[in-house]
Amino acid sequence: MKIKKSTLFVARAGIIAALYVALTLLSAAMGLSSGVIQLRLSEALCVLPVFTAAAIPGLAVGCLIANFVTGAAVLDIVFGSLATLIGALGAWALRRWKYLAPIPTILANMLIIPFVLKYAYSAGEAIPFMMLTVGVGEFFACGLLGTGLTAILSKKPVKLFD
Numbered sequence: 001m002k003i004k005k006s007t008l009f010v011a012r013a014g015i016i017a018a019l020y021v022a023l024t025l026l027s028a029a030m031g032l033s034s035g036v037i038q039l040r041l042s043e044a045l046c047v048l049p050v051f052t053a054a055a056i057p058g059l060a061v062g063c064l065i066a067n068f069v070t071g072a073a074v075l076d077i078v079f080g081s082l083a084t085l086i087g088a089l090g091a092w093a094l095r096r097w098k099y100l101a102p103i104p105t106i107l108a109n110m111l112i113i114p115f116v117l118k119y120a121y122s123a124g125e126a127i128p129f130m131m132l133t134v135g136v137g138e139f140f141a142c143g144l145l146g147t148g149l150t151a152i153l154s155k156k157p158v159k160l161f162d
Contacts, residue, residue, distance in 0.1 A: 010054075015058070016054065016055050020059055022042075024041075027041045049089075060081055067081060079112055087105030088105070102143045102146045
């Protein structure tokens with residue numbers, strides 16, 4: 001029984017990681033996945049820890065892989081994935097208040113990614129400006145799309161999530 005549960009956990013995490021990578025690649029194809037102004041569709045998945053703990057490693061690994069395959073700088077691979085992990089842990093902590101789950105991801109990215117942009121990519125914009133632009137992108141991706149995903153999954157629970 002324990003082996004079946006751990007296998008299911010790993011499978012769920014893997015599916016979430018794969019979805020994160022696929023949605024990031026779709027965003028990259030549209031020129032939206034990186035830069036001072038970014039809108040990663042994959043960030044909508046950052047509400048999934050509300051439904052399953054497997055989303056925590058799934059999102060972190062998915063972000064790591066997505067950043068690697070899109071050619072991100074090493075600092076971005078490390079700290080971008082860390083921001084996603086922090087956001088996922090925060091969403092898990094807020095699972096009783098599921099509609100607040102996007103807030104940790106939005107804040108983690110607003111506070112971390114501008115420094116990555118400045119020091120890994122030598123972005124010339126001021127850090128407060130990049131906090132605003134990254135925050136707006138996160139608000140749309142995680143806040144609006146993620147909240148929509150939460151509403152859909154809450155109305156029609158899927159057996160995939162416990």
